[in-house]
Amino acid sequence: MKFDKDSPRIRELKLTLYVIRKSKMAMVSICVLLFFFTIAILAPVLSPYDPTEVHPAEIFMPPSSKYPLGTDYLGRDNLSRILYGARYSMFASLLVVVLTVLIGMPIGAVSGYLGGKVDETLMRITDIILSFPGITLALLLAYVMGRGIFSAALALSLTGWTSMARIVRGVVLSEKGKDYVIAARLIGKNDFQILFGEIMPNCMYPVIIQAVMMMGTVIISLAGLSFIGVGVQPPEPDWGVIIAEGRQYLLEYPWLSILPGILMITVVLSYNLVGDRLRDALDPRLRGELAAK
């Protein structure tokens, strides 16, 4: 194929992009994500109202030209709230995943590279964190750090880094005995240069895949924390908050809760589909199988 002349790493990249481009589903998902990011960025421009502005005389208005999606129990404009809500889902989740990588990658790298006592200790710490089910520990931490989107995000990063660390550790463990590492040591590179200059580039793909696969879960967890009341605080309009508020009026106005959920599913689904495709694209065993269809 046309990539054969490039260096292995570039070739891998091009191949991955090629495989993703070949999947309609993945391309549509990427467009959906871009769309939601655009909405999130442009929320102040697109929103007809301030999302927290109450109109006591116009509560539970049906959709109209004045309020395209109607109003909620305080007469706030639903459209504006949903547009602003996209900001939390899209950007706070990104922040969490970035933090996760920043915490998990060095820990996993050092753990795998040094081995021995350091590795043992760090892995036992991940064991302990992992022995809290689901987001129970994040909930506790978020609460301890004070309610709000930042402590929620930090709490999710402080519990979520373990999977990243384990992946990086695995790669480092399998790479550190290879010839090129020994060669680098022979020409006098120090541990730091070897670990971060030579070995870590190999972690790039596994980390990216894990990051993309995490996005969906993180969005759901963040919304969950807001739903419970330790994440985004009302009157700020997070989708989780909107769902929680709409729940009180479910019988008469189900759409208040349903719509943000559908949007969230759309975003999370898109991340999951892209993640699936990425994982398949980088799985050498699947390369043959997928294309056969």
Added chain:
Amino acid sequence: MGLLYYILKRIFFGILVIFGVLTLTFLITKIIPQNPVAVWLGLEGMQYPELVKQVTELWKLDRPIWEQYIYYVGNVLRGDFGRSSWSRGPVIADLAARFPATVELSIFAFLIAMSIAIPTGILSAVYRDKPIDHFSRILSVVGISGPSFWWGIIFLYIFYLQLGFAGSGRIGEGMSPPITVTGFYLIDSLIEGRLDKFIDVLSHIFLPALTLGIGATGFTSRLTRSALLEVLRKDYIKTARMKGLRERVVIYRHALRNALIAPVTYMGLLFGSMLGGSVFVETVFTWRGMGQYIVTAIFASDYPALLATTLVIAIIYSVANIIVDLLYTVIDPRVRVG
């Protein structure tokens, strides 16, 4: 013999991890920006230095940290999880009723999830790229893409508000809960010999359990499918085919057992996701379990209750993980030597 050694080792490590969990919750109590004595005594009580001193000494808060730690661990081991600063009673008393509620819901949700997911995953792989495969894959990926509390609300709206099925709580309004033996309503109602109660309880647990298990169902179905497809490509499947076995035998005897190793390794994690998800689902379905207790504790700023419940949930989870690992040794002979 090797098996016994493995089991003992696994249990030993499980206990170690539980101690780790204890340590972590203890450390969290130390970093909480709140003085437990002040919370307990209130503003008024804090005005009496004598009282403050008394409580501080009673709780050994004036001792070095390691002594506090031993005191804390000792208390937990004796089942003393502290007192709720809100209800003022011992947390363990509050949890006594809620613990079985959550465990019953989680186990039931887990069973529903597995009994839906594994067959659909198998069907999906066997009838790969046929309509049934597409259907179950779409359902799975959509299922895992939505938050459980939202699915709960949707189910409530459709089945409770529109269709009139049982909605919230563990048992109908008009019925008294069964006499407590195990705390699991499903079992207790049978012990009591009340089939009507059993059915009522069943109708109440079904929706929340389905909701709680939705993510695990989607995940397991996808996992089972891909594991089975992967196994079907293995050489030993070719060996089986070379024996002239029928396709059905190849799949069910040779492929399935290997393919199921993957979901089984995740069962602990999935059961954990039920325990964690109970926070949301119990809130939506007003299910009086530990998850709902956590949320109440958060709103009441009830640290002792929050910490204790989290700790209990983590302990249940650790025990569940030990059980799953033991189960795992049964189906995969390869781990028995390690």
Added chain:
Amino acid sequence: MVKILSNNILSVEDLHVVFKTYLGTVHALNGVYLEVGRGEAVGLVGETGCGKSTLGLSIVRLLDESAEIVRGKIFFNNESILEKSTDEMREIRMKYISLIFQDPTAALNPVYRVGDQIVEALQMSKGLKKVEAIEESAKILSMLGIPESKKVMEQYPHELSGGMRQRVMIAIALSKNPLLLIADEPTSNLDVTIQAQILELISELRRNTRMSLLLITHDMGIVAQVCEKVAVMYAGQVIEFGPVRAVFKNPIHPYTRGLLKVANLIGEKSRLESIQGTIPDLRHLPPGCLFSSRCPHSFSKCVQIRPYSILVDNHRSVACWLVEDKVRYCL
């Protein structure tokens, strides 16, 4: 064209197999011709990646899903394999053809005791009862040089050594007394004594049951010892085929010559040289001879047109333009 009933147990004609991958279509087999006579043993040799295993799997129709048989015919016992229904194919695999897989570790089911896996094969092919099958498996295993075979049968594959697993694999394959045994490097994990013992066993079985053998191997010595004929494969083609003695004594194709030289069977015994270059990229094949880029004798025609197999000396065939010229020269 009328197919004359031949005395061949297996014949492969112009077989083309591709694997479809992201990276493009891999042309693994590019027009294979091969014949195995009844009771005959044919050695299939060639460097790694030339398509030996792919050919073996094609014959029993167990290629991966990503593979496609583009063109060609396979006759087993004078019947076309590629036209068989699933059930007919099952019957053929159950009773008439055995395959020893290249990697015995991957070919044994990790969750069942090895005894059960042999017993299952015996129950299928010979319709034995369980107790009989257990006795029979123990017998086969001890024939394969496994002492305490009953104890081995109680073990799981991961508890056995590589050589032991290989013998279990062989036991499964031999349990059905096949008409044709396809053995993909059956003795690669075994030490020399066991290897000799097993090759002797296979030879004996051939004498007693007129079992035919397609033996895939890297080891020219084994071919010389066990086989009557040899097929040399290169980049998905059999480029030279004929009686072992004739081919080893007087190799015609430059690749065969190189191969034998590497194997130290002919030429200057002191100097071990390998064939220069590598096999062409199977994803885009050049139009001409697939060996031309490495061939010291290639000329313009070699680069343009792919050679086909030509009969020489009645029993031998070679796919090389040098030969055609030679033949023409002789005439």
